[in-house]
Amino acid sequence: MTLAKGAMVAFKNVAHLFRIAAAFAIGVILFLVLRGFLVPKSFGEYGHYRGDALNEIASRPISYASHEVCETCHSDVLDVKKRGRHARVACESCHGPQANHTQDPASVVPEKLDTAKLCVRCHEANHSKPMDFPQVHSADHSSGLPCNTCHQPHSPRIEAEAKKK
Amino acid sequence: MNMTRRQLLILLPAAAVAWEHVLAGTPENAPNYKSAEHWWGMLIDITKCIGCGSCVRACQLENHVPDGYFRTWVERYVVQDWGFEHVHVDSPDGGKSGFPDLGGDAKSFFVPKLCNHCADSPCTQVCPVGATFVSPDGVVLVDPKYCLGCRYCVQACPYGCRFINPGTNTVDKCNLCYHRITKDLTTACCEVCPTGARQLADLKDPADPVHEFLKTHSVQVLKPHLATGAKAFYNGLDGSVR
Numbered sequence: 001m002t003l004a005k006g007a008m009v010a011f012k013n014v015a016h017l018f019r020i021a022a023a024f025a026i027g028v029i030l031f032l033v034l035r036g037f038l039v040p041k042s043f044g045e046y047g048h049y050r051g052d053a054l055n056e057i058a059s060r061p062i063s064y065a066s067h068e069v070c071e072t073c074h075s076d077v078l079d080v081k082k083r084g085r086h087a088r089v090a091c092e093s094c095h096g097p098q099a100n101h102t103q104d105p106a107s108v109v110p111e112k113l114d115t116a117k118l119c120v121r122c123h124e125a126n127h128s129k130p131m132d133f134p135q136v137h138s139a140d141h142s143s144g145l146p147c148n149t150c151h152q153p154h155s156p157r158i159e160a161e162a163k164k165k
Numbered sequence: 166m167n168m169t170r171r172q173l174l175i176l177l178p179a180a181a182v183a184w185e186h187v188l189a190g191t192p193e194n195a196p197n198y199k200s201a202e203h204w205w206g207m208l209i210d211i212t213k214c215i216g217c218g219s220c221v222r223a224c225q226l227e228n229h230v231p232d233g234y235f236r237t238w239v240e241r242y243v244v245q246d247w248g249f250e251h252v253h254v255d256s257p258d259g260g261k262s263g264f265p266d267l268g269g270d271a272k273s274f275f276v277p278k279l280c281n282h283c284a285d286s287p288c289t290q291v292c293p294v295g296a297t298f299v300s301p302d303g304v305v306l307v308d309p310k311y312c313l314g315c316r317y318c319v320q321a322c323p324y325g326c327r328f329i330n331p332g333t334n335t336v337d338k339c340n341l342c343y344h345r346i347t348k349d350l351t352t353a354c355c356e357v358c359p360t361g362a363r364q365l366a367d368l369k370d371p372a373d374p375v376h377e378f379l380k381t382h383s384v385q386v387l388k389p390h391l392a393t394g395a396k397a398f399y400n401g402l403d404g405s406v407r
Contacts, residue, residue, distance in 0.1 A: 046200075049298040053308035054200065060344035063227045064353045086359075093219055093357040097226050122217045122359055126266045128241050128273035129215045133360070 063097035066090075070098070073105070077154055084155025085134075094118055094153070115147040198347045203302040204369040205341055206396030207355070208378060209277055211403070213362035216241060216275035220354035220363060221261040227342060227353035234328050235259040236339040237279035237354055242405055244272045249405040276399070276406055277363060279354070280305055280326040280339035281387060284394030288318035288327060297336065303368070303396065304343055309335045323391050341365075368396070 045051030070091040071078045081087055092098055094113060101108045116138075125135040136142075142149070150158055168176075216239055224230060224237045239260030243253040257264065260275070267273065282305050289297050289305060296311035297318055312335035319327045319336060330337035342352035350356070351365045366375035378384075378400070385402040386395040399406075 043295070046301050047295075047298055049295040050308050050311060053306065053310070054300055054343075056308075056310075057306055057340060057343045058198070058347040062345055062348070062350065064223060064345075064350075064356050066350050066356055088361055089359045090356050092223075093359050097223070097353075121219070121263060122215055124263070124266075126216065126264060127268055127270075128243075128264060128266075128275060130212055130274075133215050 061099070063099050064092050065097075065099040065102040067092065069102050080152070081154045084152075085157060086154060113153075115151075115153060116142075116144065119147040119151075119153070198349075200301040200347075202369060203346075203367050204396075205303050205346060206282060206366045206368050206375070206398060207279065207341070207352075208364040208366045208375050208384075209397060209399050210362045210364075211274055211276055211399055211401040213360040214239070214275040214277055215360055215362075216260060216264045217359065218260045218263050219357045219359060220277060221259050223353040223357040224339070225261070227345075228340075230337070231331055233258075234330065234337070236326075236337070237277065239264075240276045240278060241267075242274055242276060242403065243267060243269075244403065244405045246271075252405045272403075274401075274403065276402075277354075278324070278326070278387075279397060280322075280341070281324055281393065281395035281397040282339075282341060284396065286393060287321045287323060287391075291317040291321045293317065300343075304341045304346075305338070306340050306343060307336055307338060309333060312336050323388055323393065324395075366396075366398070 040050050040052065042051035042053075043049065046054070067090040074091070077091075081089075095110050098110055101110055120138045123135055123138075125137045129135055138144075147153070147156075218239060220237055221235060221239060224235075225232075228236055230236050237259075238256055240254050240256045241260070241264050243255075245251070255264070264275070282299075282303060284299065284303060286299055286305050289299055292298075293315065294311050294313055296308045296313070298306060298308070300306050314329055314334045314336065316329060316336070319329065322338075327336050327338045329335070342350075342354075345352055346365065352363075355363045355365045364375070367373045368375065375398075379398065382400050384398045384400050386398060387402075387406065388395070
C-alpha cells in the first residue's frame with residue numbers, strides 16, 4: 001500500500017498506549033497514596049502550612065510570669081510602688097524572669113539585686129536618651145555607693161525631699 | 166528480618182494508626198484563645214526609648230535566643246544637623262548591655278527593632294515548603310519542623326529580622342511571643358520595657374488603647390514604600406531611620 005505524503009496513519013497496534021496509560025495511572029495513584037501518608041492532616045487548615053504548628057508554638061512554656069501574677073502575693077510592694085515614679089515599671093524588669101518562682105515560691109527564690117549595677121542600666125546619663133528621662137552621672141552622683149543607700153527602688157523619690165515639694 | 170505476608174498485613178494498619186498519632190501534634194494549649202478574634206501588632210514610641218536593652222535581654226531569656234543573634238534589638242541613630250543620608254548607626258551586641266555615651270550635640274535617639282509582622286510579608290511568600298506563614302491572628306511564624314534552612318526568607322525580609330539559628334539550623338525570628346499572647350499575656354519585651362516604649366497592640370480589639378494613639382499621633386511604619394503591611398508602628402520616627 002502506498003500513502004500520500006503526510007497522510008495520517010492509524011496505529012495498527014494500540015496495546016503499548018494502554019501500557020503507558022497504566023504506568024501513568026499507577027504513578028498518579030502512588031503519588032496520591034504517598035501524599036495522603038506524608039502530608040499532615042492539619043496542612044491547609046488555615047493556609048499553606050501545618051495548622052498544628054500554631055498550637056505547638058503557642059504551647060511553649062513562659063519565663064516571664066507578668067506583673068499581674070507578682071501582685072497577687074506581693075501586694076505590699078505594689079502599694080509602695082504604685083505611688084512612686086516606678087509605678088509602671090514591671091517587677092520582672094529589674095528582678096528578671098520569675099515564672100519558676102511563681103510555680104514554686106518556696107524553693108525558687110529570686111536573687112538579691114545590686115542597685116549599684118541595676119539602676120544605672122536605665123539612669124546612667126547618655127546624650128542619646130530622651131531629655132525628660134531622669135539621668136545621673138553615677139560616678140559623680142553617688143561615688144560608687146549603691147543607689148539604695150538613699151533611694152528606695154520601689155519608690156525612688158527620697159522621702160524628705162518629696163515632703164518638701 | 167523475616168516476615169510473612171500475613172504478619173505484614175497485620176502490622177500495616179497498626180503503623181498507620183501510630184503515624185496518625187505522630188501527625189496529630191500536641192493538643193490545644195490555650196483553649197479560650199480564638200485566633201480569628203485578634204490581629205496583632207506593636208506600638209513603639211521612640212520618644213520614650215532609653216536604650217537600656219531590657220527588651221533584648223528579656224527576649225533572649227524568654228525565647229532562648231543564642232548569643233550574638235537577635236529577635237529584637239535596639240539601634241542608635243546619630244544624625245548631624247541635616248545629614249539624613251549620612252547617619253551613624255550602632256547597635257553594640259544588639260543594645261543588650263546599653264550604649265556608651267557618645268557625647269556631642271548631634272541629634273541622637275534609639276530605635277527598637279523587631280519583626281514587623283507584615284500582613285503582606287515578603288518572607289512568607291518565598292518559602293518553598295510552607296514553613297513560615299502569617300497566622301490567622303496576624304503573626305509571622307516559623308514552623309521549625311518544616312523549615313529546610315534554605316535562607317530564602319532571610320534574604321527576602323527587607324528589615325533584616327530573620328537569622329539561621331545555629332542550634333537547629335532552621336530559621337528563627339520574633340514570633341511576638343506567640344506562646345504568651347495566646348495566654349492573655351503581653352510579650353516579654355513589652356512586659357519589661359521600663360518606660361512603656363513598646364506596647365503590644367491588638368488591632369482587632371476596639372478597646373485597645375492603640376486605636377486612640379494611632380488617631381492622635383504621627384505614626385509611621387518602616388519602609389512604607391515596600392507596602393509590606395508592616396504592623397510595627399513607630400511614633401516619632403525620624404526620616405533618617407531605614
